[in-house]
Amino acid sequence: DSGVTQTPKHLITATGQRVTLRCSPRSGDLSVYWYQQSLDQGLQFLIQYYNGEERAKGNILERFSAQQFPDLHSELNLSSLELGDSALYFCASRSRGQAPNEQFFGPGTRLTVL
């Protein structure tokens, strides 16, 4: 158990809908990273937040947005869903301990768009 929690574990929805994925980082970690893992695209970095502020952006679509709240949990919002958005979505938090920038991944949310 990495200490990073994600909800829900599974999500099934229809095209055109909007969903929200939630992530709580490990205690003491200020950074949250979001990733999308699909069969054809591999593991893609989406976005990073640090202590409530956006720090880095990757291959995140305009239909997707994220935020990090004062209690440091983060939400990834996916709207106007398409079949191709079906994937595993991971969040990770970053340690500030002996191994700088080591990430710890949550269990993931499996999104299925029908």
Place this chain on the structure above:
Amino acid sequence: ELKVEQNPLFLSMQEGKNYTIYCNYSTTSDRLYWYRQDPGKSLESLFVLLSNGAVKQEGRLMASLDTKARLSTLHITAAVHDLSATYFCAVWDFNKFYFGSGTKLNVKP
């Protein structure tokens, strides 16, 4: 854009054999990470390599980093079935992690 290339992408090997997975990257970063992922599961951190010449070992796995060659290797010694998984390398550069495509390892009894 930074590229991280792993090879092979698929590896089928017999128990007891040795093999090496290679990770080439296109930046001068000196921070390289290895992860393991079991099917349908999350990523588990295996090794963190933070300088040129770094070598880390855990059980039958040993990782090394050559920043001059921009190459990291993950060596498997006397493979066992429990090592069957997908292995990813990742490079840290300018606030982002860049992952390789992964190497799917299948160790046959």
